[in-house]
Amino acid sequence: MIIKIEPQSDIPIYTQLTNQIIEGIAKGEIQAGESLPSVRSFAADLGVNMHTVNKSYHQLEAKGIIKIIPKSGAVISSPTQSIDTVSQRMSGALRSIIAEALVSGLEREQIQELVSSIMNDLNKKE
């Protein structure tokens, strides 16, 4: 899994890290049961503050994507929430982006195509 931090981005570094770890899991580069690096070594590798990695791990834990286990560290979880719970959780964030896309002039079909192409890109193995 290659993590690329952009210090100049508007997106906070811990969120960049969270998003890229999630992408790595979506792509199957790291799988349920496997561990993320320790906070200390990940921070050193990425050249970021330990606090930043810690914040990202807690964000991932809050989303139910990892479990922070004493001694084992940050372990990728299998999905445990029901489809309805996940749909509901994702729906608010999706709704804001889709509304903005519509207001910015994208047609429904163009939005569906964009979603498809992102899923293809995230699931190259399929």
Add this chain to the structure above:
Amino acid sequence: MIIKIEPQSDIPIYTQLTNQIIEGIAKGEIQAGESLPSVRSFAADLGVNMHTVNKSYHQLEAKGIIKIIPKSGAVISSPTQSIDTVSQRMSGALRSIIAEALVSGLEREQIQELVSSIMNDLNKKE
């Protein structure tokens, strides 16, 4: 356009306001050429700080959704960016959410259905 602010939400109030204004435009409740209320009166109506409304208006302006015109106030713009520019702009945010949905156990078809149902809900007139 009905704005409902949830002070207890994790989402900052100015972002809640931004998202709901964008939804209002997507739904055709307020249209290009029309003005949003003045910062002062909107803040009073919503019971929020003027700074919050101001921050939301600047966020909407940065997204190209309104123009802040001296004396006229915040006027809804027609979409001006090319489809490619908009697609690219939306794609990063969409990608993070879609990756999270996949990692949380949603199937591709379920994500497409969720996107469709959100678009139906936003475009009830169609």
